[in-house]
Amino acid sequence: MELQFYNTATRKKERFEPLDPQNVRVYTCGPTVYDYAHIGNGRTFSSFDLLFRLLRHVYGEAHVTYVRNITDIDDKIIDRAGERGVGIRDVTDVTTEGFKEDMKGFGLLEPTHEPRATDYLDGMIDMMQKLVDLGHAYEAEGHLLFDVKSDPSYGKFANRSLDDLIAGARVEVAPYKKDPVDFVLWKPSTGNQPGWPSPWGRGRPGWHTECSVMSEQLLGETFDIHAGGVDLIFPHHQNEIAQSTCVHHGAPMANFWLHAGFLEVEGEKMSKSLGNFYTVHDLLKQWPGEALRLAMFTSHYRQFMNFSEHGIRDAKILLDRWYRLTEPAGEVTKADVSEAVVEALADDLNTPKALAELHEIAGKVAKGEERPEVLKASAGLFGLLAQSAEEWFAFRPEGVEVDEARIAELIAARNAARKAKDFAKADAVRDELAAMGIAIKDGPEGTTWELMP
Numbered sequence: 414m415e416l417q418f419y420n421t422a423t424r425k426k427e428r429f430e431p432l433d434p435q436n437v438r439v440y441t442c443g444p445t446v447y448d449y450a451h452i453g454n455g456r457t458f459s460s461f462d463l464l465f466r467l468l469r470h471v472y473g474e475a476h477v478t479y480v481r482n483i484t485d486i487d488d489k490i491i492d493r494a495g496e497r498g499v500g501i502r503d504v505t506d507v508t509t510e511g512f513k514e515d516m517k518g519f520g521l522l523e524p525t526h527e528p529r530a531t532d533y534l535d536g537m538i539d540m541m542q543k544l545v546d547l548g549h550a551y552e553a554e555g556h557l558l559f560d561v562k563s564d565p566s567y568g569k570f571a572n573r574s575l576d577d578l579i580a581g582a583r584v585e586v587a588p589y590k591k592d593p594v595d596f597v598l599w600k601p602s603t604g605n606q607p608g609w610p611s612p613w614g615r616g617r618p619g620w621h622t623e624c625s626v627m628s629e630q631l632l633g634e635t636f637d638i639h640a641g642g643v644d645l646i647f648p649h650h651q652n653e654i655a656q657s658t659c660v661h662h663g664a665p666m667a668n669f670w671l672h673a674g675f676l677e678v679e680g681e682k683m684s685k686s687l688g689n690f691y692t693v694h695d696l697l698k699q700w701p702g703e704a705l706r707l708a709m710f711t712s713h714y715r716q717f718m719n720f721s722e723h724g725i726r727d728a729k730i731l732l733d734r735w736y737r738l739t740e741p742a743g744e745v746t747k748a749d750v751s752e753a754v755v756e757a758l759a760d761d762l763n764t765p766k767a768l769a770e771l772h773e774i775a776g777k778v779a780k781g782e783e784r785p786e787v788l789k790a791s792a793g794l795f796g797l798l799a800q801s802a803e804e805w806f807a808f809r810p811e812g813v814e815v816d817e818a819r820i821a822e823l824i825a826a827r828n829a830a831r832k833a834k835d836f837a838k839a840d841a842v843r844d845e846l847a848a849m850g851i852a853i854k855d856g857p858e859g860t861t862w863e864l865m866p
C-alpha cells in the first residue's frame with residue numbers, strides 16, 4: 414500500500430516511507446490545558462487520530478508509536494491558577510483529566526504516550542545547556558534566548574526570510590534580545606509564579622522547548638511525522654526545528670510535517686465573545702461522539718472547515734442509517750475493510766473521497782449486493798460504527814426526557830387500534846408519538862422506537 418501525504422516542509426505531496434516500518438513514529442502537538450478543548454482542537458486531533466488509525470491498519474497495531482503531549486505550563490494556565498488562588502497543578506490535573514475524557518467520548522484512540530511537559534524539565538534544561546554550549550543560545554536578564562542568526566536555515570521551513578521575520582517582530586521587541594526574532598527558551602519566574610531552578614535562575618520553559626524534548630525522548634532525534642494545526646507552522650514548528658536540528662547536528666527533526674486547516678463557525682473565527690464557541694465537552698452532551706467526528710471528516714483535513722450543528726445532524730442521520738444496515742452484522746476482520754476506502758485515505762487522508770466510497774458500500778448493502786460486515790469494517794477504520802446498534806440508539810441528548818412507559822403504552826394502543834382496523838386511531842397515535850419526538854418502526858420482532866434526529 415503506497416501512502417502519500419502533503420509535506421509542509423517541501424510543499425509537495427510525497428510518498429511516505431517510514432524510517433522503520435516496525436516502529437512508525439508520529440508526534441502531534443497536544444492541547445494547552447487551561448480550559449476545555451474546543452471543536453477546532455477537536456478537528457485537528459481527530460484528523461491525526463485518523464492518521465494514527467490508518468498507519469496502524471497499514472503497518473500493524475503494534476508498529477506505530479503516537480505521541481500527543483499535554484502542555485501543562487503556560488501563561489494562560491498561570492493566569493487561570495492566579496484567578497482561582499490555586500497552584501497550576503490544581504488547574505491542570507483537572508483540565509488534563511477532562512481533556513482525556515472528552516477525547517474518549519469523541520471516540521479518539523488513546524495515543525501511545527501523552528507526556529506532560531512539566532515531567533520533562535530536566536531534559537529541557539539539558540537541551541538548553543547544549544544549545545548554549547554549541548553557541549546557539551545566550552542569556553539575557555534571566556532569559557535564555559535562541560540566537561536565530563546562529564542557524565543559517567532559520568525561516569526556511571516557514572518559507573519566510575529573516576528580513577521579513579525581523580520586520581514582523583519589530584512591534585514587540587524586548588530590549589534584551591540581540592535580534593528581534595530571537596525566541597525565548599527559558600524565562601524568569603517572579604513572586605509566586607511557578608518556577609524551576611536552572612543555570613539561568615528560577616524560571617520556566619518556553620513552549621517550543623517542550624515539544625523538542627518530549628519528541629526526542631519518546632521518538633528519537635529524527636522521526637517520521639510531526640503534525641499540528643496550520644497556526645503552528647510559524648513560529649512554533651519553525652522554532653522546534655531550529656532547536657532540534659541545532660542540538661542534533663543538522664539531523665532533521667521529522668521527515669513529514671502535516672498541518673490541519675482551521676475550523677471556523679459560519680465563516681467567523683470561533684471566539685467566546687462572538688458567542689460561537691463550542692467545546693467538545695458541551696457538544697458531547699447533545700450529540701454522540703461518532704456523529705461529531707463524522708462531521709469533521711466531511712471536509713479534507715488540510716482545507717479550512719466551516720462548522721455548524723446542521724453538519725452534525727446530517728452525520729447523525731447518516732450514522733442512524735448505517736447502524737440499521739449493519740444490524741445484524743457478524744464479526745468483522747481486517748479482510749473486510751474495503752480497499753477503495755483505504756486507498757482514498759492513503760492519498761493524503763482524502764476523507765471526502767473515503768466517505769463517498771462508504772456511501773457506495775452502504776447503497777450496495779441496502780440492495781443486498783454487499784455484506785454488512787464490509788460497511789462495518791470500513792467505517793471501523795475511522796472509528797465509526799464502533800458500538801452495537803442498541804447502544805447507538807440508546808443515546809439521549811442531555812435534557813431530553815424520554816418517558817419510556819408512556820411510549821410503550823402508546824405503541825400498545827396503536828397496535829390494538831391496528832388490530833381492530835381502526836387506522837385513523839392508529840395514525841393519530843403515531844402522530845402523538847411524533848410530536849414527542851419519537852419515530853416508530855414496524856419490524857418482524859414487533860414495533861420499535863427511536864428518538865427522531
Ligand code: AMP
Binds near residue numbers: 446452640641673677
Ligand atoms: P492549543 O491548545 O491552542 O495549543 O491547540 C491545540 C491544537 O489545536 C493545535 O494543533 C492547534 O493548531 C489546533 N487548533 C487550535 N485552534 C484551532 C481551530 N480553530 N481549528 C483547527 N485547529 C485548531
Ligand code: ZN
Binds near residue numbers: 441442443624649653
Ligand atoms: Zn509542539
